[in-house]
Amino acid sequence: MVVEGHDRPTRPSAPVTDPTAAPIAVALRGITKTFPGVLANDHVDLEVRRGEIHALLGENGAGKSTLMSVLTGLYQPDQGRILIGDEAGRLRPVTIASPRDAIHLGIGMVHQHFKLVPTQTVAENVILGMDGVPFVLDMATVEAEVAALSERFRMPVPVSAYIWQISVGEQQRVEILKALYRGAEILILDEPTAVLTPQEAAEVAATLRALAAEGKAIIFISHKLDEVMTVADRVTVLRKGRNVATLDVAATDKHQLAELMVGREVATTIDKDDVEPGPVVLRIDGVVARNNRGIVALKDLSLEVRAGEILGVAGVAGNGQRELTEVVTGLRRAEQGTVTVDGDDLTDRAPVRFIDAGVSHVPSDRLGRGLAGNLPLADNMAMKAYRRPPIAAGPMLRRDRMRAFAVDLIERFNVDTPGPDTPARNLSGGNQQKAILAREITAGTRARERGRRPVLIAAYPTRGLDVGAIEDVRSHLLRQRSDGTAVLFISEELDELMMMSDRIAVLHGGEVMGVVTPAETTIEELGLMMAGEMRR
Amino acid sequence: MDLLTSILAIAVFAGASLVYASVGEILTERSGILNLGVEGMMIMGAVTAFAAAVASGNAVVGVVVGGLVGGTLALVHAFLTITLRADQVVSGLALTLAGGGLASFLGQRLGPGGAPLVGMVGPRFRSITIPGLSDIPVIGPAFFDQDALVYLLFLVVPLAWFLLARTRPGLYLRAVGENPQTADAMGIDVFKVRYLYTFVGGVMAGVAGAHLSLAYTPGWTENLTGGRGWIAVALVIFATWDPRKAVAGALLFGGVNAIQFRLQAEGTTIPASLLNMMPYILTIVVLVVITRFESIRKKVGAPAALGLPYNREERT
Numbered sequence: 001m002v003v004e005g006h007d008r009p010t011r012p013s014a015p016v017t018d019p020t021a022a023p024i025a026v027a028l029r030g031i032t033k034t035f036p037g038v039l040a041n042d043h044v045d046l047e048v049r050r051g052e053i054h055a056l057l058g059e060n061g062a063g064k065s066t067l068m069s070v071l072t073g074l075y076q077p078d079q080g081r082i083l084i085g086d087e088a089g090r091l092r093p094v095t096i097a098s099p100r101d102a103i104h105l106g107i108g109m110v111h112q113h114f115k116l117v118p119t120q121t122v123a124e125n126v127i128l129g130m131d132g133v134p135f136v137l138d139m140a141t142v143e144a145e146v147a148a149l150s151e152r153f154r155m156p157v158p159v160s161a162y163i164w165q166i167s168v169g170e171q172q173r174v175e176i177l178k179a180l181y182r183g184a185e186i187l188i189l190d191e192p193t194a195v196l197t198p199q200e201a202a203e204v205a206a207t208l209r210a211l212a213a214e215g216k217a218i219i220f221i222s223h224k225l226d227e228v229m230t231v232a233d234r235v236t237v238l239r240k241g242r243n244v245a246t247l248d249v250a251a252t253d254k255h256q257l258a259e260l261m262v263g264r265e266v267a268t269t270i271d272k273d274d275v276e277p278g279p280v281v282l283r284i285d286g287v288v289a290r291n292n293r294g295i296v297a298l299k300d301l302s303l304e305v306r307a308g309e310i311l312g313v314a315g316v317a318g319n320g321q322r323e324l325t326e327v328v329t330g331l332r333r334a335e336q337g338t339v340t341v342d343g344d345d346l347t348d349r350a351p352v353r354f355i356d357a358g359v360s361h362v363p364s365d366r367l368g369r370g371l372a373g374n375l376p377l378a379d380n381m382a383m384k385a386y387r388r389p390p391i392a393a394g395p396m397l398r399r400d401r402m403r404a405f406a407v408d409l410i411e412r413f414n415v416d417t418p419g420p421d422t423p424a425r426n427l428s429g430g431n432q433q434k435a436i437l438a439r440e441i442t443a444g445t446r447a448r449e450r451g452r453r454p455v456l457i458a459a460y461p462t463r464g465l466d467v468g469a470i471e472d473v474r475s476h477l478l479r480q481r482s483d484g485t486a487v488l489f490i491s492e493e494l495d496e497l498m499m500m501s502d503r504i505a506v507l508h509g510g511e512v513m514g515v516v517t518p519a520e521t522t523i524e525e526l527g528l529m530m531a532g533e534m535r536r
Numbered sequence: 537m538d539l540l541t542s543i544l545a546i547a548v549f550a551g552a553s554l555v556y557a558s559v560g561e562i563l564t565e566r567s568g569i570l571n572l573g574v575e576g577m578m579i580m581g582a583v584t585a586f587a588a589a590v591a592s593g594n595a596v597v598g599v600v601v602g603g604l605v606g607g608t609l610a611l612v613h614a615f616l617t618i619t620l621r622a623d624q625v626v627s628g629l630a631l632t633l634a635g636g637g638l639a640s641f642l643g644q645r646l647g648p649g650g651a652p653l654v655g656m657v658g659p660r661f662r663s664i665t666i667p668g669l670s671d672i673p674v675i676g677p678a679f680f681d682q683d684a685l686v687y688l689l690f691l692v693v694p695l696a697w698f699l700l701a702r703t704r705p706g707l708y709l710r711a712v713g714e715n716p717q718t719a720d721a722m723g724i725d726v727f728k729v730r731y732l733y734t735f736v737g738g739v740m741a742g743v744a745g746a747h748l749s750l751a752y753t754p755g756w757t758e759n760l761t762g763g764r765g766w767i768a769v770a771l772v773i774f775a776t777w778d779p780r781k782a783v784a785g786a787l788l789f790g791g792v793n794a795i796q797f798r799l800q801a802e803g804t805t806i807p808a809s810l811l812n813m814m815p816y817i818l819t820i821v822v823l824v825v826i827t828r829f830e831s832i833r834k835k836v837g838a839p840a841a842l843g844l845p846y847n848r849e850e851r852t
Contacts, residue, residue, distance in 0.1 A: 100723045115718040117711045119840070128711055129722030133704045 022049040023089025025217035026071070026107070026186050031080035033066055040066040042241045043080070046219075048186065050085075053208055053218045055232035055249070057225075057261055059466040060429075063241040064221050068188050071219075072109045073102040105186075108179025112190040114171050118164040122146065122157055126178050149177055155207055168316065169200040176207065187211065188219045193227060197316055198494065198527035205231045223261070225254045226495075237261055262467050270474060270499050273482045277502065278307030281453045281486035282328065282359075287337035289323050297323040299510045300337070305486040307453050310477065311515075312501030313490040314526050320510035321490050322364065325459050328488070329361045330354040342453045355384060357455075358447030360440035364459035364490070366429065370436045373425030377417055378406035380424045381435060384443040413438035414472065430469030433461060437476050444485055456480050459490045474500060494523050508532040543794040544678035549752060551783075551790030552686045553578070553744040557768035558775065558782040559696050560740025564610070566700065566777060567733040568713040568841040571613050572628025574741050575765025576635020577606040581745030583639040583653065586756045587646035589749075590658035598659070599685065599746045606742020607735045609635060614734040618727055621845035632765065643756050653756040660754040661685055661747075683751045685743070689783075692740075696779040709733060713839030716846040726846050741765065763816065770819045777839065785822075789815050 026048050033041040041063045048054045058064045069075040071082065073096040083091040084105055096102050102109070116125050123143045127133050143159040150157050155173040163171060172192060179187055189208070193201035208218050208231060222228050228235050229249060237244040237260040244260045282305040291297035297320045305311045315321055326332035328339055330351035338347045341357045363369040371380050382402045385391050390401050406420035415434045417427055424432060444454030458477060462470045477500065481487055491497050497504050498518045506513040506529035513529040514536030521536075528534040557574050564571050571577075585602025589595045613631050616622040647653045661683035669680040700706040711719040712729045720726050748760055767789055775781035796811045804811075 098723070099721060103723070111721070115715075115721045117714045117718055119714050120707070120710065124707055128707065129719065129724045135705070136703055137707060 022051045023087060024048070024083075024085040024091060025050045026085065027083040027091060028067065028071065029081045029083065031067060031070055031077045031082075033063075033070060033075055033077050039241050041070070041077070041080075044238065044241070044243050046236055046243075047246075048217045048219055050087075050185075050215045050217050051212050052233045053212050053220055053231055055228040055235040056219055056221045056238065057223065057228055057235050057257060058238035059223060059261060060464060061240075061466065062238040062261075064238055065190065066241075067238070068109065068190065068219070068221060071096065071102065072107060072188065073098045073100070103182050103184075106184055107186045108182060108184025108188065110172070110175040110179060110187065110189045110192060112192075112194060114175050116163045116171055116174060119162060121162055122159045122166070122174050125163060125174060126181050128178075130182060146177060146181065149180055153177075153180065153207060153210055168195050168318075169197075169203070172196070172204065173207075176211075180211075184216070186217045186219070188221070190221045191223070192220070193222075193224070194492075195317060197530045198523055199531055201227070225257050225261075228257065229254060239263055270478070272478060272500075275308040275482055275484075277309040278453075278484060280304045281307050281342050282455045282488065283338075283340045284324075284328060285338045285340070287327055287339065288335045289327050289332055290335065291323055297510045298327065298334075301510065301512055302337075303488075303505055303512065303515075305455065305488050307486050308481055308484045309502045310481050310487040310489050310500055312497040312504040313488065313507060314494060314497050314504055315492075315507035315530055317492060319507045319530075321459065321507060323510070324507070325361065325363065325457050325488075325490065328354075328455075328457055329359060341455060355443065356447075358444060358450075358452035359455045359457065360384075360444045360447075362433075362436050362440050362456070362458040362461050364463070366432050366436065367425060371424040371432060374423050376421045377410070377415075377424050377427070377435060378403050378420035381406045381409050381420075381439050384439055385446070388446075409435075409438040409442065413441075413476075430465045430472075433465060433469065433473060437461070437473065441476060441480060444480070448483075454480075454485045456485050456487045457490075458487065460492065461489075462491070462493070462496065494526055497526075498523070506530055538674075539798070541674050541677050543791060543798060544675065545681070546794030546797060547787050547790035548678050548682060548686060549790070550793040551786035552682075552689060553747040553752060553764060554768050554771060554786035554789055555689055555693065555783055556685075556740045556744035556747065557765060558771040558786065559693060559779045560737035560744070561768055561772045562737075562775065562777050562779055562782060563696065563700075563709070563733045563740075564737030565772060565842055566709050566713045566839055567730045568716060568839055568844065568846070569614070569617060569730050569734050570624045570628060570843045571610060571631070571734060571737060572625060572769060573609065573613055573631025573635065573765075574737075574768050575761060575763065576632035576639075577609045577738050577741035578635075578745040578748075578765040578768075579639040579759075579761045580609055580635045580642075581606040581742030582749040582760050583643050583646065583745075583756055585742070585746035586658060586749035587642070587653055589660075590647065590653070590656060593659055595659040595661050595750050598750050599743055602746035602749075603739040603742040606745065607739040610734050610738020610741070611731070613738075614731045617845065618730045618734070621847065624843050624845075636759075639760075640758055643758065654758070656755060658755070659750070661751040683747075685747045685751055693779050693783055700779065710839070713841055716841050716844075720846070730846075741768075744768070767815060767819055770823055773838075774822050789818065792818055 024047055028044065028046040031041050031044045044063065044067055056064050066075065070077045081093050082096060084094050085091050094105060096105065123139055123146050126146050127142055146159045155177060157170050157173050157177065158166060192204050196204065212218055220232060232249050234246060235249055236246040237257065239261060284301060284303045287298050287301045288296060289298040313321060323332055327334050330349055330353060333348050338345055340346065341359055344357055346353055346357060367373050382391055382405055385405060386397060391398055391405060403420050410417060410420060413434050415438065416431050424435065427435065440456065444456060447454045461473050465473065477487060477489065489500060501518060503515050503517050505515045506526055508530055509532060516536055529536065557578055561571060561574055581602035584605040585598040588601035589598030609631060613627050616627040617624045643653045647656055663681050663683050666680040670676045708724045709729055712724060712726050716726045745761060749756055771782055771785040774785040792814050796814055799806065799811060800808060
C-alpha cells in the first residue's frame with residue numbers, strides 16, 4: 001500500500017462479485033468487554049463477508065485489538081454473540097474459549113509482533129502446536145507442503161531457512177502461511193504494514209487481494225487512512241470502544257474517515273515556520289559501530305545536522321537507527337570515525353559529557369531507556385537537572401525544588417497525571433512521551449543558557465500515540481526547530497518524515513543511501529532507498 | 537590394559553554421572569527453566585538410592601528411588617519458579633543447600649533400624665563385560681566393560697538427542713524455551729511442558745547420584761557428590777545445550793579425574809588437594825572460554841527465555 005495519496009490509486013483486481021451479496025463469513029453482534037475500570041468494547045457489531053477485505057479502523061485504545069482478541073479466543077466477551085457462516089451464508093452461533101477453538105473454526109490471526117521462534121526453521125514454525133503432527137517429525141513432507149502453499153498464493157519463503165535468517169517481510173509471509181496451513185478461512189491481520197517498506201507493503205496488499213479472490217474473509221486492523229483507502233473494500237470505524245460507522249471504501253474519503261476515527265476535525269497539514277538553518281551543530285563523520293550481536297551496524301556513516309533544522313532519518317527498523325542514536329549520545333562506542341557537537345569532539349565520551357554539551361535524547365524505548373517506570377514522575381523529570389543548582393544543593397538534593405520543577409513542567413507540557421508523585425509507568429504512552437520531551441527539551445534550553453547550541457535526538461517519538469498526542473509531539477519538535485535546535489528525527493512513518501523534515505537521510509544496512517529534501521523526492525523513491533535498491 | 541585404555545575406562549566410569557545430570561539439565565533448560573539445584577538433587581538421589589538398595593537388597597530399586605527423589609525435589613523448584621514465578625537462581629541455590637543438608641541428616645539414620653549409612657556395604661552395580669565388543673583394542677575395555685547404568689546411557693543420550701531434534705514434543709520443548717509467548721499462542725501448554733522437563737531433569741540428577749553411591753564409589757559418605765552437580769551445570773553451557781556434546785564434555789572431565797587417579801597411584805609429589813582441584817579449575821577455564829564467545833552462544837546456544845518466568849497477561 002502506497003502511503004501517499006490524495007487520489008485513490010486504481011485497484012489492480014476488482015472483487016469478482018458484489019461483496020454485499022457474498023455470504024457472511026463471520027458476524028460479531030453486540031460484543032461488550034470490560035476490564036477493571038475500562039469499557040474496551042461497548043456493544044460492538046462487525047460483519048465480514050467472504051471475499052472481502054474489511055478494515056477495522058480506529059485510534060490506539062479504540063478497542064480494535066480487544067475485539068479481535070475476543071474473536072481469536074484470547075478474551076471472553078461479557079456480552080454478545082459470535083456467529084460463523086457456512087458457504088451458503090447460514091450463520092450458527094459459536095463459543096470461542098481458546099485460540100485453539102478459533103483455529104478449528106477457521107479463524108487465523110497474524111499478529112503485529114510476529115509469533116515466531118527465531119531459532120527454528122520456517123517449516124517448524126508452521127507446524128508448531130498443530131493438531132495431527134506425528135510424533136516423529138517428517139520435515140521433508142511439511143516443507144514440500146509449505147512450499148506448495150507459498151507457490152499457490154505467490155508468497156515466496158525459504159522453507160528450510162531459520163527465522164532469524166530471513167527478512168521481516170518474509171517473516172510476515174510465514175505468519176500468513178501458518179494461518180493458511182491451518183485452514184484459515186477468516187484471516188485477521190494486525191497492522192501488517194507497520195514494519196515494512198512501501199514496496200513490501202504493496203506486496204502484502206496484492207497477497208491479501210489474491211486471498212480475498214479465493215473467497216477468504218480478511219479483517220485488516222489499521223490506523224493508517226491511506227492504507228485503508230487503497231486496500232480495503234469496506235471499513236468499520238471504532239472510537240472509544242464503540243461502533244461509529246461501517247462504510248464502503250468507494251463511498252468515503254480520507255477526511256471523513258479521519259473525522260469518524262478521531263471524532264473531530266483533524267488538521268492534515270503542519271504549520272512550519274520559515275527558519276534559516278544555522279551552522280552545523282552535530283557532525284557524524286565516518287562512524288563505524290557494531291550492534292549488540294557484534295555485527296557491524298553502522299558502516300562509514302556520515303551525517304550533518306544544522307541549527308534550526310530537522311534532519312529526518314528514514315529506514316526500516318533495524319537498519320542502524322538504534323546504533324546511530326546510541327553513538328551520538330555516548331551510549332555506544334564508535335570503532336572508527338568521529339562525533340562532534342558544536343565543534344567539540346565527543347567521540348566515545350561518556351553520556352554525561354554529551355548531556356553537558358547540550359545533546360538531548362528522546363529514546364525509542366519509552367519505558368526501557370526513557371523513564372524509570374517505578375520512580376515518581378518528579379524524579380524522572382529531574383533526571384537531567386539534578387546535577388546542578390537549584391535542585392542540587394552540594395551533595396544533597398532539594399526534594400521541594402525537584403517537585404516544583406516537575407509541577408512546572410507538567411503544567412507547561414500539558415502532561416495528564418494525577419500529580420508529580422505518580423509512578424511514571426502509570427501514565428499513558430502519550431503522557432509518558434510528553435514527560436520525556438519536557439525533560440529533554442528543558443535540558444536543551446538550559447544548555448542554550450550555558451552558551452551551547454542544543455541537539456535533540458528523537459527516535460520514533462510519535463510511535464504508538466493517538467492523534468492528539470502526535471500533534472503535541474510534532475509541534476514541540478517544530479518549536480525546537482524554530483528555536484535553533486539541531487533535530488535528528490527518526491521515524492518509520494514516511495508521510496510524517498515528509499511533513500516534518502528539512503532534509504531526509506535514508507538508512508539501509510547501516511549506510512546512508514542518500515540525503516534528500518522532501519520537495520525533491522517521493523515516497524516511492526524513499527521506499528526504494530530503504531530497500532537498498534537505489535542511492536542518491 | 538595400557539595407560540590410555542585405563543585412563544579412558546576411568547573417564548567413562550567417572551563421567552557417567554555427569555552425563556546423566558547434564559543431559560537432564562539440558563532438557564530442563566531447553567524448556568526455559570534454569571535449575572541450579574542439580575548438586576542438591578544429585579546428593580539426595582545418592583543417599584536415598586543407597587538406603588533403598590540396602591533396605592531392599594536390590595540396586596535397581598535404589599536407582600528407581602533415587603530418580604524419584606530427584607524428580608520430587610525438581611517439582612519443588614518447578615512449583616516455586618513456574619507457578620509462583622520465583623527467581624530461578626535463588627530457588628535452585630536453595631535446593632542445592634537444602635539437599636546437601638538433608639542428605640547428611642538422612643545419611644545418619646536411613647540405615648537398617650535407623651543406623652547411620654556411613655561405612656555400610658550394600659548392593660551395587662558391578663561391571664558386566666560384553667563379549668566380543670570388549671575385545672576391541674583401546675575403546676573395547678573402556679566402553680564395554682562397565683556397569684548397567686553406563687550401558688543405559690548408550691540408549692538415553694541418543695534418545696534425548698532424537699527427542700529434541702526430530703520429534704514433535706522436542707519441537708514444542710524448544711519453542712517453549714525460546715519463545716513461550718509464541719508457544720502459548722500456538723496452543724502449546726507452556727506450564728505443562730516446563731513442569732514435565734523440570735521433573736525429567738530432576739529424575740536424571742537423582743539417577744546420577746545413584747550411580748555414584750551404587751557403582752562409582754559404592755556406599756555413602758558425607759559430600760559424596762563433591763560438586764559434580766555444579767560441573768554438570770557448567771557442562772550444559774560447554775555442550776551448548778546439545779546432549780551429544782555433553783558426552784564429550786563429561787569424558788573430558790572424567791578424563792581429568794582419571795589422570796588425577798593415575799598421578800596419585802604413581803606416587804606423585806603434587807599435593808592431593810591440588811590434584812583434587814583440577815576438575816573445578818577446568819570448569820572455570822571452560823566457562824571463561826565459552827563466555828568469551830558470547831556472540832556465538834546467543835545464536836546457537838542458550839534458550840532465549842532461559843531463566844525468565846512466563847506470565848500470559850504480561851505484555852512484553
